Amino acid sequence: MSPDGASAQAVPDASDYERLLNNPRRATHTFLHWQMKGHRQPELAATTMIADPALDLDQRIERASQLLKVLDARGLIIDLESIPGDRDYTDTLSGMHTYILFPSLPEVFLVKRDTVWVFSKATVDMIPDLYRSTFSIFVDVVVDNLPEYMRNEFGGLSIWQYIALFFWILIGLVLRSITIFLLDKYLLKFTQKTSTKWDNLVVKEADKPISFVIMILFYLITYTNLMLPVTANYFLRTVFEVALLGSLIWLLYGMINVLSEYLASVTAKTESTLDEQLVPLLRKTLKIFIVVIGVLFILQNKGINVTSVLAGLGIGGLAVALAARDTLANFFGSITIFADRPFRIGDWIKIGEMEGVVEEVGFRTTRVRTFYNSLVSVPNARVADSSIDNLGMRQFRRILTRLNLTYSTTPEQMEAFVEGLKAIVQANPYTRKDFFEIHFNDFGSHSLDVLFYVFLKVPSWSDELQQRHNIFLEILKMAKEVGVEFAYPTQTLHVDSFYGDKPRQIGKEIPVEKLGETAASFGPNGGKSTPGGVKLTYNGDEVDFGAKAFRR
Template sequence: MNYRHFLVIFFLLFSSEIANAQLIDDKNVTENLADEINLSTPYHTTLSFFFNLEKSNFSPETAAKTMDFRGVEGDKKDLAVKLKQILEGKGVIIHTSEIPNDPNYLDSTAGSEPKYYFDKIKAPNIYLEKSGKQWKFSAFSVSRIERIHAETYPYGTAELLDILPQIGTDEYLGLQLWQLIGLGILIILTFLAHFLFTFLVDRGLIYIMRRLGYGYIGENYLLPIAKITSFYLIVVILSLLMRVLQLPAEIWAWVVILFSTLKPFFITVIFYKIVDIIAAYFSHLATKTESTLDDQLVPLVRKTLKALVILVGTLFILRDGLNFDIIPFLTGLSIGGVAIALAAQDTIKNFFGSIMIFIDKPFQVGDWVTSGDIDGTVEEVGFRSTRIRTFRNSVMYVPNGKIADSVVDNHGLRKYRRFFTTLTITYDTPPELIDEFVKGLREIVLAHPDTRKDLYHVYFNNLSAYSQDVMFYIFFELPTWAEELRARHEILIQTVKLANALGVRFAFPTQTLHMESFPEKKGLVPSYPGEAAYQEKLQKFLSQELGKKPDLLR
């Protein structure tokens, strides 16, 4: 800020003569302007107006003759002076060489009407209009002078236009005395404002946030925003006060561009920082939810909002700072957007697919999903694709549009994990032993801490070609596959121990040749002691392995 002001002052001191030469560049024309008013062309009307408001030829009564006062009441001389102040305050540069010198000039951009605009962006309501054979400032423009003047010099700064010149009008280094004193005062005010805002932000704001227990938030989030806001306020104050100095048009035009660019730039930076606060708040909310998909959504929302802020801020900088007409630009974007949309259908499809994933939440990070050839654990959900880690430890990048259109089997959302197997036992196993074996299996299920107790099926339910089959159908209440494998291991270990304790033999595909038994030689079929012995063996196994009391097993 400090170096900028010194550069502006240095530039002002050596450029005032350029402005004077620009306003009146036709010596032959201006020599006769004091005698009579020539309103035949926009060129002559403009010269007549500004010539009669120059310090050496100050005649507001004559300048007012270039204005159409039909339907307008008020002091004509005062309105003429205010009109000049409006053009200077808005930084409108009058290039006389560019003003048309044609009595029948038509503005092709305004419906081919006999009008001439000095600057359609900075002063769209100030224009010349042909009435009969004379070109004058239009009655509409004259009727709006009071209002535009109040907007150009708000908050009482218009009063300074009458007070400051009373200090002195002697010229030093191309500027009048009151302008030099005004620049000095503005420089001092800039330093004081910067010191005041810095004190309020660094001392006051941080102190209050620490007292409230939000010191971290104040230092890392609010402090950067407050500093940028202080710079923005300084620029706003300077842009209001420097208009009063009535600096040369060429210099002031560049200062206006600088201020008009800094204002939307600082606002863009402020909103850019605010996005970080919003993202931090949503991150805090995401930590309170069980879904891990929210943790992926917050960074994507932050990036999207920042991109949107930069885009909108750039448009405002182009429009307000650089006087760039963004309407044709936006129109071109809309037309080009159709072509881009047609060429990028898959990208747009994936984008909307990602939106549907975040809305419907068919899965979250860490879930095991299956969909066609897709089989693995979700690692990350992006705006275009989802990253899935397969069980081969490879990574699949699946377009979100494909996932949105596919049937997804989310194993991670299972509350219970099913375990189904068939226990095959030999045909020589007696029914009493099978019945005790099934009872023991049910007790194993009930005793395990991770099995579902209200739904399980353990039955002798089939006679196959080589075995008697026992259906073992249970559910585990576990969150991960690794824990499911552990529980399966424990259940199967108990099953094998039970079979060994009872003397149950598991069958496998074989062909057996049976021979008659002889008194002096035992057959191959084992002998079974009977139901009472089976019950005793089952009670012993359950009491030893599962810790159940014998009296509860009756």
């Protein structure tokens, strides 16, 4: 037996990998099962960490242990039945052989590596950072140096965990008391010296909710250091998240009292008594509204379907809704637009088949100037219920195309062509340099396909079209220099030799030693690089029929 209680096992071989890691569910089971008490064989669990070949067995075992502790501490329960058992599983969004275990922790995911499923190299490399962000280094050091008797278990927890749990609860309560003391003794004394009384009311209403928020935040940030079982951590996280949202509702509830006091003082100065009667009604309405919305928000945040609840709430207002359905729908639609701000005046948006620039947002309609210069008034209810594509908020504009080369292209020419494309992207001042995908991507039915996936950072559509034009011209020039030909979807029968005739030469022969020089010449400061596009002249002047030239 090894010191941690695991049986001594030989390093797993290829057949073990195939057996333990043949699909996402099996790989996850291997990761969990062989780290459980009674089944502990960490070298088998470590097979899920082989994506990083630089790690030895001990390091992979440590990474697997750290990742399990992170998942347990964050209350992330793995449901094996929900994980696909297909060895060729493909993610529907990325189209790749990957599986993300938890949407709330997307950096932890499985990938298919050759014939087995393992945690990705990015996940393996990130595990130490996840571990450090989950557990305090101080607590880790203290736990590692505890005497052996402190590790004895009773009721599912170690002795040190019971002691830590007691002091953890105590510290949270002390923090709450200190917060109340500071707010009442110092901040309240300060506000009492001011000329208004409203700041005094704000402090009195806010001291208890704020102190409760401080306490819950402390518990929520530090509970992972207790290293409790995953079910306990899941329960604690749920309770603390609900308590935090509840304390914020409590704070808003108290602020309504301050608002009602202010409104009461204002209405007391008027001659009419109607507004004074409206203040209590407004206070009760706002309190009910805050509580109902807060409860619905908490339920929705915890994954509970609130549709039926909302349907029940809507029965009382059915008569009003039927009498002024369209008007109310447009009014609340305008409120939604102002609150969510999906677009601003001047943004280029697309709503369904309608596309144009926003000119005005009113209480009933939103006015959009189309690109054929007509003015369209769209009801706000339709805007609020529609999917809005805000093209004006794009940070980058995408170029996605596939360049088809003839099958006469040699491997050296293909490599030079792809490197030349990358050099063109690097040379253009408007392309995104930190992310692009340019690869020999497919063997098509009539061509060798190169994926060209690039982003432009330009302010307008006209600039986007101009830079596409410039980049495509550069590609044409570079293709000519490299000696490749673009294919088109035809079927052609070539008779290369007939009765001793010399075979037809396809493409352009370029010496191998010159291909690297050619690709580099299209990079930054390259001799053949013209990222601004080809310049044509007539009678010594540049030929430019663009819109900007006419505005000068």
